[in-house]
Amino acid sequence: MNSRIALGVLVLALVGWACPAEAQIGVSQSPAIAPDLGKVIAGSAPTTFSITSDGTVTRTSGNAIRLSNGSVTTPTISISCALLNLVNLCAVRYMQVTVQPAGGSGPASVNMFRIGSLQGASFRDGLPTPASAITFVLNPMGLGTTTFKVGMDVNVAAGAASGQQLFSYTVTASFLQ
Amino acid sequence: VRTNLLFSAGHGAALLFLIAAADARAQSSTKTRAADQSLPASGSILIVDTLQVRTLQPTSVAGPGVRIEKDGTSVSVTTVLEVSGGSDRAYSLTLRPDLSERALPKEASAGSGTSGNVPATARPRRTDAEGRDVLRIGSQVYLPQHAATDEAATALIGIDYP
Numbered sequence: 009m010n011s012r013i014a015l016g017v018l019v020l021a022l023v024g025w026a027c028p029a030e031a032q033i034g035v036s037q038s039p040a041i042a043p044d045l046g047k048v049i050a051g052s053a054p055t056t057f058s059i060t061s062d063g064t065v066t067r068t069s070g071n072a073i074r075l076s077n078g079s080v081t082t083p084t085i086s087i088s089c090a091l092l093n094l095v096n097l098c099a100v101r102y103m104q105v106t107v108q109p110a111g112g113s114g115p116a117s118v119n120m121f122r123i124g125s126l127q128g129a130s131f132r133d134g135l136p137t138p139a140s141a142i143t144f145v146l147n148p149m150g151l152g153t154t155t156f157k158v159g160m161d162v163n164v165a166a167g168a169a170s171g172q173q174l175f176s177y178t179v180t181a182s183f184l185q
Numbered sequence: 186v187r188t189n190l191l192f193s194a195g196h197g198a199a200l201l202f203l204i205a206a207a208d209a210r211a212q213s214s215t216k217t218r219a220a221d222q223s224l225p226a227s228g229s230i231l232i233v234d235t236l237q238v239r240t241l242q243p244t245s246v247a248g249p250g251v252r253i254e255k256d257g258t259s260v261s262v263t264t265v266l267e268v269s270g271g272s273d274r275a276y277s278l279t280l281r282p283d284l285s286e287r288a289l290p291k292e293a294s295a296g297s298g299t300s301g302n303v304p305a306t307a308r309p310r311r312t313d314a315e316g317r318d319v320l321r322i323g324s325q326v327y328l329p330q331h332a333a334t335d336e337a338a339t340a341l342i343g344i345d346y347p
Binding site for chain 1: 222223224225226227228229230231232233
């Protein structure tokens, strides 16, 4: 009897060990491309457009011209633990989130991030301070979905050539050890 | 009774073993698989063509096809754009003159509202005698009352067309 139980335990343990860890934390953005500043006339000096987490756009430096005065849709980042994600104990663990610019050589880039209000979880250390790259820790979120908006400062280079430009960034979620 | 006790003890050991295995697995994934939860994200911006014109005097003409008139309190910008192509092409043009701050009196440059959006007006397109499409757009920018008539103003005009 004991040997049969031990064998069963060993099989279960090996199955659990073999489960892939990928996609244990789900991270997504909506809309897919956000924010969209629309048409901008490049200026003779580097220009910064500041986008609050609620989408208001303000030119804070430089002389480029954004043709619209309207607000934009800021990205909503969603983080979730997959249902029955028991292997990593995702629902009960602290999670570290990093928002930072991605590499790129285009005339538009992000040089400041602002994290908006959080839904579905709480910050372990309070609302993060705006910075060129932000790392913060979420308290255990349970099985629900956590969302937050990201505002940012977008820099447009002087004399930028015409065309569609993307400014890229990454959002990374990992378990805090 | 002895068999039942052994069975219970076996389940307890199995549970502890599973938890330990899962925790070790989780710790390992934190160290080595953080990049698996990385989301590439982006925003977008469309940089449009520009014409930069400068005018110093009323009714002066600067730049090809661009006329700026100034009557002391306002600047009228009229642009005539000639483009080649079939007469059925659709054009989308935008015009937003933006007065440089250095062009305005210091006391009037803050909060004067002179560098905001100015709606562009597109007039009906026509084809000239040589068969070129001609578009004429105009707009107006108001200067502060204190602006001197000979002060420099810079207007940037964005034009987006196929």
